[in-house]
Amino acid sequence: MGTVVTSTDEIAGERRQLINVAYRLLGSVTEAEDAVQDAYARWYALPRSRRDEIVSPGAWLTTVTSRICLDRLGSAHARRERYVGAWLPEPLPDRVEWDHARGVGPGDPADQIVLDESVTMAFLVVLDSMTPAERVAFVLHDVFRYPFAEIARVLDRTPAACKQLAASARRRASGARAPVAATGHADVVRHVKEAWETGDVAALVGLLNPAAVMTADGGGLVGTVLHPIEGGARIAQYMVAIAEMAPGLELLVRSVNGTPGLVARRAGVVVTVASFDVSDGRVSRIWVVRNPEKLRPWALPDAGSWNG
16 A cells, blocks of 8 residues: 655655545544554654665555554444434535635645545445444545555455455445535535525425434534434424524535535534435435534634535
8 A cells, every 4th residue: 555655755745645544434533633643653663674674654654544543443332332412424624615714734634635425424424334344444445446455454354354344335335425416416405505594494394305314413512412303394393493592593505525515603603514415306314513523624614615
């Protein structure tokens, strides 16, 4: 994995790839950064003679980062049991818009994450349903195209076993990577915004699949529903009730993990980020992140405006 590198600058240049791998494996910018930092710490802790023996430091760093992520995924189950309510991945704004506004440098981890179909909220939620080994095999092979012989070194299994893990994960992910029709998706999200702002329950019901599901993540730090809300009518009623109880909210259509979503601001501060799964012109899933610890990339009011 990776390319042959020799200089300190080139070693540091691997960071972008490592952050992209780690975010897809962990679903958290903060945890991805920690995993990559840990991998670099292990690299620089090696004796110079040992580092000189490593033909591809990029491959070594990717292997170590993936193993660190694998360990963290293994302990995530216990952490999730203590988590208040549903756990959702950290939502990300559009990088191009965000870079200009923040003036950040290459050291910012979220700035380096490539937004594509493998980081949509729908896909990340599916990844979270996989076993740790399945997730590592699938992400490294299907997303980053690493060969199973190299993935075997990460998982300490045979290439054939890794191929089976990826196949099992692929079955779980079936349908999660359908091409996104950005224009149609954006239109539906805009209509949801308008109906929500006007308190039009009937319009919202018409925009939601009757079997739609809304999942919210407040992390126990802010108020939100602890269990998913099922059914378009129930979701519409809940959305309108929330809007009535929270006057002064400003709704904006923004890019969330590369697809149109909604951002709610109060007094210029982002307090909620919502992602949508749209099929056949109606919303089938809504993922709402309110945990302030997961909204740090959204610190600027105009982060990630959607122009699609």
